[in-house]
Amino acid sequence: MVSTLLEQGWITSDAVRAAFAAVPRERFAPEASAQAAYAADDVVITKRNAAGRATSSISAPWLQAAMLESAALRPGAQVLEVGSGGYNAALLAEIVGPSGRVVTVDIDPFVTERAARFLAETGYGHVQVVLGDAEHAAHAHAPEGGFDAIVVTVGVWDVPWGDLLAPGGRMIVPLRFATVTRALTLVPEGDHFAAVEATVCGFVPVQGAGSFQDQEAELAKGAVRLTRETGPSLDVDALERALTGERTELWTGVTVGRGEPFDSMHLFLASTDDRFGMIWADHERGGADLVDLALRWSCPVLITPDSFAYLTLRDADSGSGERRLELGTHGHGPAGPALAEDLRQHVLGWDAGWRARTDPHFLLYPADAAVSPPRQGKIYVKRHTQLIMSWDEDQRKSTR
Ligand SMILES: C[S@@+](CC[C@H](N)C(=O)[O-])C[C@H]1O[C@@H](n2cnc3c(N)ncnc32)[C@H](O)[C@@H]1O
Secondary structure, eight states: OHHHHHHTTSOOSHHHHHHHHHSOGGGGOTTSOHHHHTOTTOOEEEEEOTTSOEEEEEOOHHHHHHHHHHHTOOTTOEEEEESOOSHHHHHHHHHHOTTSEEEEEESOHHHHHHHHHHHHHTTOTTSEEEESOHHHHTGGGOOTTOEEEEEEOSBBSSOTTGGGEEEEEEEEEEEEETTEEEEEEEEEETTEEEEEEEEEOOOOBOOGGGOOOOEEEEEGGGTEEEEESSSSOOOHHHHHHHHHSOEEEEEEEEEEETTOOOHHHHHHHHHHOTTEEEEEEOGGGTHHHHOOOSSSSEEEEEEOSSOEEEEEEEEEOOSSSOOEEEEEEEEESTTHHHHHHHHHHHHHHIIIIITTSOOOEEEEEETTSOOOOOSSEEEEEOSSEEEEEEOOGGGSOTTO
C-alpha cells in the first residue's frame, strides 16, 4: 500500500510515509480481509443505515494520504479530526509525535467506542476520542490559540470550525456545493479563508445539526438517483416514467482521452446552469442497465421536475490509434430533448472556452460578510459561511 501511494504521488513527505508504514491499518478494520484493508484506493465500510447507505467507513488510503499531505503537520502540532474511525487519528498521532495532540470527534457511539478501543490496542491511547456532534462538540476541546490543523473526514455542506483554527493553520474540508464535493485545503487570509488546493473526492454525508438534504429523486427502487441542491420540487413519479420512457441521444464531437479527468466541466456546469445536479447509478441494483453514465458512479445532469438529461460517452475514432471517447447527452421525459440539447451546448461551450482554463479558485467568507459576486463563477450561501467559486483572475489567491 505504501509503495503504491508513493508511486501514485499521494505520499510526498517522509513524515506521511513513516506514519503509513507504522500504523497497522488492518487493526482498525477487522471486518475486512488484509487485502481489502490495504487496497490503496478502497474504503472499508464499517456501518450502514437502514436504507443500506454507508454512514461510517475507514477512508481510502489515497485520500487519507492526500489530506495528510495537505495538512502539512509538524511534530508538536495540535490537530482536530472531525469524523473518527481510529486509523486516520493514529496516522495524525504518528506525525505530530508525543509532543503533539490529536482530538477526534464522532457523532456515533458505535464509532467512538471502536475507535477508542483500536487506538488503545495499537498504542495510540493518548488520542482524545470525543463523542458528540462536531457542529458544537469540538469547541470545548480547542486549545486557547486554536488548532494548528483541522482535518474533516466526513462530507460537509458548511464549515462551522473557522474560529477554532490557529492563525497560520490549515483546514482540510470535503465541502459539498451544488451536489459536488471538493476537499478544500483552506488557509486564513484576512477576513476569509482561501483554498490552496481542491481535490475531487467523496465522503459519507455529515449527520446532525450540520446536515443538509439535497433534493433527491430515487428511481427504479434506488437503482438510479437524481440529486439537485435547489430549485422546484421534483416529481418522482414523472421522473420514474421519464426514466423508462423514450430517450433522446445527442453527440457533441467533443472527445476526452481514456482516463482523462473532466471534472472542471462539472464546476463549469454548476456555475452556468441552475438545473445542474448529479445522477447516480447503483450497480448492485441494476442501475447500469438503465442509464449509460459518462462516469461509473455519478455524473452531471440537468434536472427539471419531470425530465432530465445526463452526460454519456461512446468510443470515438481518433484516427491516430489513441483510444478517445466522445461526449454525448441522453435526455428523458417531456423536456428531455430540449435538456439534452442544452447540455450538448454546454459541453461545446466548455470545450471552446473553458476546457483549457485553470480550475476555479475557492474563497470562504462568514455568512454575513459583504462580498462582491465573481464576474465568472458563483456564490453558495450556507448557514455559517458563503463559498465563492470564481474564475476571476484578480480574486485568485496570492499564496497559491
Ligand atoms: C468516513 S468516516 C471517518 C473516517 C475516519 N476518520 C478514518 O479513520 O478513516 C466519517 C465519520 O463521520 C461521522 N460523522 C457524521 N456526522 C458527524 C458529526 N456531525 N459530527 C461528528 N462526526 C460525524 C460518522 O459517524 C463517520 O464515522
